[in-house]
Amino acid sequence: MSNPNAGQPGEGQAEAFVPYEETELYRIRHSAAHVMAQAVLELYPEAKLAIGPPIENGFYYDFDLGTDENGNPRTFTPEDLEKIEQRMKEIIRADYPFEYRVVDAEEAKRLFANQPYKQELIEGLLKGEADEYGEEADDEAEVVISTYKHDTFEDLCRGPHVKSTGEIPVDGIKLMSVAGAYWRGDENNPMLQRIYGTAWPSKSALEQYLQMLEEARERDHRKLGRELEIFTFDEEVGPGLPLWLPNGAVIAEELENLAKEMERKHGYVRVRTPHLAKEDLFYHSGHLPYYAGSMYPPMEMEGTRYYVKPMNCPMHHKIFAARQRSYRELPLRLAEYGTCYRYEKSGELFGLMRVRSMQMNDAHIYTPVDLFEQEFLDVINMYLEYFQIFNIDRYMMRFSTHHRKGLGKKYVNKPELWQRTEQMVRDVLVKNNIPFVEVPDEAAFYGPKIDVQIWSATGREFTLATNQVDFAQPASFNLTFVNSEGEDEMPLVLHRAPLSTHERMIGFLIEHYAGNFPVWLAPEQVRVIPITDQHREYAVNIADRLFKAGVRAEADLGPDRMGNKIRQAQLKKVPYMLVVGDREMEAGTVSLRKRDGTQINAMPVDEFVALVTERIATRSPEL
RNA sequence: GCCGAUGUAGCUCAAUUGGCAGAGCAAUGCUCUUGUAAAGCAUGGGUUAUGGGUUCGAGUCCCAUCAUCGGCUCCA
The missing domain is CATH 3.30.980.10 (Threonyl-trna Synthetase; Chain A, domain 2)
Incomplete structure (x- = not known):
């Protein structure tokens, strides 16, 4: 290409x-x-x-x-x-x-x-x-x-x-x-x-480039992830299996909260499914025939083989099939932050960006064919909403189609359905003026897809979000709904993961923000710094007040001097530092120092609480 | 998985041709009571990734394994 x-x-x-x-x-x-x-x-x-x-x-x-x-x-x-x-x-x-x-x-x-x-x-x-x-x-x-x-x-x-x-x-x-x-x-x-x-x-241009590489190393999520205590790997746990530290867990939970809100607004319902299933399920889904190379090997109990799931879709299809469905309840949108496991080859692992255990911002939309365009567009719009929240402006929509030479091998052997669904996607994109590049022979085994490509700090390209059409699995699971004529009809399925996986999304966000998370995402939002021991109680009270207002705040009661406490908070990229001494205690104020070094003295505590809670509630990008 | 490189304290790095494993930061303790990016003193911390081998002697040389890094392939 x-x-x-x-x-x-x-x-x-x-x-x-x-x-x-x-x-x-x-x-x-x-x-x-x-x-x-x-x-x-x-x-x-x-x-x-x-x-x-x-x-x-x-x-x-x-x-x-x-x-x-x-x-x-x-x-x-x-x-x-x-x-x-x-x-x-x-x-x-x-x-x-x-x-x-x-x-x-x-x-x-x-x-x-x-x-x-x-x-x-x-x-x-x-x-x-x-x-x-x-x-x-x-x-x-x-x-x-x-x-x-x-x-x-x-x-x-x-x-x-x-x-x-x-x-x-x-x-x-x-x-x-x-x-x-x-x-x-x-x-x-x-x-x-x-x-x-x-x-x-x-x-000089060469030197500038080498300088740029140096700076990229500074925002590498592997380096920042360690320094900011977001995640770690342990040799005994295994390669590609990240451990989320408390700070990382906070970010993951904030992302889940965002996803829940957004999906509720867009008419999704939440489901939950197990991490493993019997072999038969993955035969049905096509994963064992087409995807076995990326799956962990089976485990056997009482003569039955189980696989850990590499994707959530088969489970969601079973939920769809759990009872008869009417056209009146379609499109049915099932969402889950599902945990999947994929055996990525050892040389392919890369920090958080390429791992073997991952939690996907997954959902499957079961829609009649005639509502496809509307659903597809709604998903694209959801992407754009998210990108706006995160100020993501450097990305590329990549439309991946099949190639006839892969039919029956890389792709399910349904040439006419490939043609038809690809044309549907292309039409929606063109009609709505959504910029994209089309790449042949990159589709998923069950249908064409739109990937959102981004770049890591080191310049490597990754698929962040994905949106895939699936005409194969509805057929193999015999998914149907009763249409308005009273006949059984097969839905199309849309797979989508606009927030990617926690692993790749957070890896990306660390680099995107260079560790300077917006207030709502910052693991620690406020650090209160007493100037001497006499101000400890006041500091604790303020932290407590913020805590009760739902803010992640801590008072630094350690033995260091104020200067070093500020330095430590700066290094951890805490958005707000509140310095409190005699002047603040007497007036019931704080001295606000923001992460960018700007300072607002004698700010009434109420005013600061209002500021920080507003930033959090609106997921403001502003400091 | 493949090609190449690397692996020393929590982190960043030293250790001459093979000859007593060290520093800064961090941690812990004590002293200082401090106004917007590093107070002072002291203490603890290592089977040099793991397992073999060569050697009087291995962090250093050789082999294997594991992990990480730069790529290829692959991908959320």
Whole structure:
């Protein structure tokens, strides 16, 4: 797929009107990849070249280094990176021109005679397959095979490049890391060695980028989650199984309260279901045929096999089927913060963003087909309401559809239903002017979906919320309702999880707010700081008063000085600090210091209580 | 799961070619009674991830396992 966020997803590119592919920076990065490949070939003459495209923030190139004397795959060492980078700078300084030429298929094959991956790419080009950028060839256009050459290095390449290596800013490049990557992104293919580099128009731009990475590390939810005591992992509990600390539990509960309010307003009813079920249920649902790879293995008792649930839907379907349903009670919207377990591969785990136990903001909407549009839109609107509350403005709606080659394997084998439901979703989106990108071959096994994509502090892309159409499970569970004609009719099911899972949502929110939660979400909302021991009782009284007003407030009665107590509260990112001494005690006031450093002295206690309770009640983003 | 790297006190990090495991912060105790981001003194804290091996001697070298990190694959 062509990356819709190719430049920077969000800030930093004011001149975003020019497509990334047409910018000078793109040519610089692409050219840097070629220069790197030359340097690698000089160091490892036997290396086989795969592909080396520009990417967001830089470029990479994939190599197959073959095997060593013992038959083990050869890999790059961190020292190699330094050598390669040094050599790249020499090549850049030598200012070799890039020369473009078109070659016919015969010559191309001869040119890359001992480059098997290039041969495969040439074959692909001739067959009109997607090129190295994943772009489908235009059926009408004739196949053009071209190369770019600089110094001793010639690569199969469409370009574009800079005029000569000297146009690559020698101080603007840096090799970042080595990684394994499968040839053509397929895990059945051999693993290649990938070197990632970054490239910028100048030394200062590079430094700025490195600085930005540094800052991103500061807001990484794994770091803040530890510092703010939100969650922890324990080796003995297991990887991907987070433990919510008291502060994290507060945030999770606030999110649940929000969800309950919102869902009540939108006509949902709540249900609760067990964490495991008999094997038969998951056969029925299609999970065992299509999803078993992500499920924990079964446990057996008295000859019956049970699975821990990877999703809540089958249970909700059983609730729908618990009695006969009438069209009069549809759409039926069943909601549950359900706890699910998925066996994510060990290398896929990532802090809170990718875990093995998760609580989903789940709901299933059973609707007659003719009410689908209305229900679907209501769900989208609920997303937008939530995003407004959290000030989430950097996201992307991704419409995932099936691909015919996956029918019966990745997707249930109902081609006409796929076509029909996908068209329904597309129509709703277009008709309501909701911006989205369509991505083929990314659907759920039971139907098309809309995912909301967001980015973690480290730049990794995640699906935050999801909204999926399901035409498969109603059929496999034989779900029906009696329509106005008195006939049995099958509903469509909408799966939706606008608040994601607690794990991913809170991981995201930590980074989104850099730990500075709005008052309503902050685990500790107010800290009262007495100046000396004589003010302890007054501090306790104020904290007590706030507590009774439903505010999460604590008095810091520790032995530290006021200055250090303020520092500690700042480090924990407590929104409000109330400093109290003689002046406040006499006047019945507090000195309010906000987390941002602003200060309001001599504020009457009543006034502060009114302020904080108003912020909480309205879920105000303001401090 | 795959490729690579890393693992020392609650946290951040030291420890020369293999030669007595240390510091700051945090914690605990005592003193100080303080006005908007760090008071002072003292004390405790470690089977150096786990299990093997090499060696007179291993945090350091080797092997295996576990976990984490950067990617790939996959995904809420």
